[in-house]
Amino acid sequence: MSVEVLTFVLILVTFGIYAYIGWWAKAVDTQSFYVAGHGIPTTANGAAIAADWMSAASFISMAGLISFLGYDGTIYLMGWTGGYVLLTLLLAPYLRKFGRYTVPDFIGDRFYSNKARAVAAIATIFISLTYVAGQMRGVGIVFSRYLQVDVNAGVIIGMAIITFFAVIGGMKGITWTQVVQYIILMIAFLIPAIAISFKLTGIPIPQAALTFSDIATRLGVAQIEMGLGEYIIPFQNISKLNVFMMTLALMVGTAGLPHVITRFYTVKTVRAARWSGVWTLIFISILYTTAPALGAFAKFNLIDTLNQKPIEAVRQIEWVEKWENTGLLSFEDKDGDDNLQFSSSPKTNEVFIDRDIIVLSTPEVANLNPIIIALLSVGGLAAALSTAAGLLLAMSSAVSHDVYYRILKPNATEKERLCVARMMIFVSVIAAGYFGINPPGFVGEVVAFAFGLAAASLFPQIFLGIFDKRNNREGATAGIIVGLVFTLVMITLMKSVPLLGTKSPIISDLFGINAQGVSIIGMILNFGVSYIVSRNTAEPPVEIQEMIENIRIPKEYA
């Protein structure tokens, strides 16, 4: 069978499984819709969060991104894993004990204020919406790349399938679908990584191959010869200060993302919430320790195959021809010597590599069976769909649960609430699909917003809500608003070229800190303002203080 037919069959089979799970998990009340009845087993929850967490971008682009950043790629490697340490140690067990449905639930109840609830709901919607736009686009791109359908048609097919398991099955449907998606995407990612690692080093475990072989060092030497900068030496591309701030911002942002936090409500106990964190990080770390190895090996292999080789001989290689046709790989013999040269200077560089090709081309480069290529596309789709579904639920529950039920209509019946929840998730799918078809020109920038706002607004107040008993309504509201506004303004000013259409950024940095790291200043402001304001206003009511005592211990407080 050809790759296209295999891919098509595999996609049909997996979509059948997803739809079946949605029907099987059909939600009957709001508790099962929002938090799967608090009944998800620990390991399954870990796999589901991991699938939710690993987007199409981390599946397809991250290994390539790291292979271009070298050492400094640690920003993403540590930033997107280290946040789970914060989340598991500082937030997850206590939020599970609190035991409601959403992040605005906690902020609103803990700070006894519907204003705080509304601000948290707006932050949740904004963070999730910016994040999901890129995901829907990812679904469309994967479809178009493998099945030769239009990107927009791909987005619509993706919307249809998400509607099925998310609208009908709610959190339970989403969770079990994501467990299946985790298994698919890991197999699809690991097989090519193991194959290329074995081919280059004779060691089949990519992590061990990166550690014990000298490929990374040789890649560094080859890069220096081409004037591309060291691979294994730090701060070649990004300053030390910015590596520090960006890593911290991604970690804190991860711990503050509503669609991730909500998942810790879905397990049975406080203990299960802790162990969910452990399983999540174990499952995520398998991909995040494989990606840097795959990135280094694939890049080394590409340079080895292409650099200083006659252009005609290179074009004879089958996979080179295929990827040259897609435009992800291109050559131009600028000095007319019929040989290819890599170079750091755009004037003399003759080989252009799109970073996505690092993952996408590996199965062919390593001569793997076409079924692996088909599996990779199904894995990419699984990654995009699972992330989108989790975000859509977080976004819609902020409207249907926090705004509609908790603020506007507290006496709504169970039936009305479930109906509104389903309607809102459907509206969210349509909104996300709209942004997938008409992507804002600054998708890359808006993801910086999502993490930045999560770090500067939600994380500090959830943390203080648990650990600082004295923090009160006034402190929390002031802190969130200062953190949110400061970070929004700073990122907008620094990214004014795509956002406002100015010719150059209004400000380029703040004391040397760039847009992706500036939310850390917002977070510090949030903490500071909260402290000063709360210490100068009345302490929280007695029942709130009791609630805090209660969430601090696993068993029922007596």
Add this chain to the structure above:
Amino acid sequence: MDNQKRYQAYWKKNVSVIRNLLIVWATVSFGVVICLGDVLSDIRFFGVNLSFWFAHQGAIIVFVLLILYYAWKMDKIDKEYGVEE
């Protein structure tokens, strides 16, 4: 009142476990990989150098071990203070 005291002692213990683990977390990620990244890149570690290995592999492994220890330790502490569910 007796319960109250026990809960407070439990919370203190919990906070000190978290603090110690976060010190390790910060030392590895921001200490070894970032602040000392350039210095430690002179030290050889098998096929690569020490800080690069931590940047691309070691830090993530340490993160996993940290929360594994935390979940295991808290199970014990919960029982010790009689606050398990």
